Amino acid sequence: MHRPAQRDQRSRNTGVTTRRPHRALATLAAVPVLLLAAVGCSSDSGSDSGSGSGSTDNAAQKKGAGAGETVSASPTVQAAAYQKLPEPCAVLSTKTLKDLVPKGVKSGKEGSSNDTSTRGSCSWTSLVNNGVKGSQFRWLNVSLLRFESTASRGSGEELAQAYYDSQVQDAESSTGAKNTRSEPVAGAGDVATSVRYDLKKKEGSFRQQTVVVRVENVVVTLDYNGAGLAGEKTPSADSLAKAAVKAVKEAVAKVSSENGEGGAGTPAPTNSPSSSASSSAKPSASPSKAASEAPSSSASPSASKKN
Structure with a gap:
């Protein structure tokens, strides 16, 4: 079953x-x-x-080709000829310093600078004590300013020329200046002007010499003043002017030699941000300020001993 x-x-x-x-x-x-x-x-x-x-x-x-047709060439500007500056306190020889600041050859004081490749300055002070006859005071300052070329602002030479013009104008319009006289200086850089004037102070009569020179993209400003204090005779304006012109030519030659007697000077694109000095920069000390500081440097007898 x-x-x-x-x-x-x-x-x-x-x-x-x-x-x-x-x-x-x-x-x-x-x-x-x-x-x-x-x-x-x-x-x-x-x-x-x-x-x-x-x-x-x-x-x-097709789109790429069209875009290529509208792209413009990179902007170019004349490259700055000089790329560096000499040590500001070394632009004048010992012999020249002895002539201008006989008691201040070793008194050189470098001014502050946030970029020594674009700006620098150095000043010297001298006080010759002649006893009862009084004292001879001298003050010397050399300022160096270098400009870079930029596509937005122009060539270093153009910027330096604009600053050169402003320096000359500032010297010619100094407060309290009397008997102001300006004249071109031959044989110094590309263009040079000497400005002289008298400045009366209670301590004595000061004679100021300012020589401004442009060499390529660098401006050299030399301020030199002298005074006879406490009964000493006021120095001759002509002698001070002659010494100032001689010194500034030496400083300009130092700038040129530091850059090998010239520079590139060839067109080149400049698309990077500039580290150039501003055209509104001023030297470390103005002529009027130098003259106003003179009495304080010569008031104390001990100052002459130090120098």
Whole structure:
């Protein structure tokens, strides 16, 4: 009774088992057809993509060419001829200092500067004590200012010329000046002017000499004043002017030799920010200030001993 039932169950299981391979074969047979269809679609898509990419590239190339036509050339400006400055307290020889500041050869005091490659100054003070006859006072200052070329502001030479003009004007319009006289100086740099005037103080009469020189992109300003104090005779303006001109020529020669007697001076692009000196910069001491400081330097007898 139980055996037929078992066989019947087996036959059913067998039937189910035999049907599954047929379905699997049918599924496998359909796979190549799907693969072929996928390959075909992929080929078509690739060709379309290629044509689209080529169109994009062509458009980009056309756009690039158009942009190239509108780009302007990089701005250029004449490069600054001089690239450095000498030590300000070393621009004059010992012999020259003995002539101008006989008791102050070693009194050179360098002015403060945040960039010694673009600006510098040095001053000397001398007081010759002649006893009951009084004293001879001298004060000397040399200022150096170098300008860089920039695309936005112009060449270093142009900037130096503008500063040179302002220095001359400042000397000619000094407060309290009398008998002001200006004249060109030959043989000093590219352009030079000497300005002299008298300045009356309660301690005595001071004679001021200011010589301004531009050499390439550097401006050299030399201030020199003298006075006879406590009964001493006032020094000759002509003698002071002659000494000042001689000294400034020596300082200018030092600037040139420091840069190898010239510089590049060739056009070059200048796109970087400039570290040039401002055209509004002023020397470490003005002529009027120097004259006003003179009495304090000569008031004490001990000052003459130190010098």
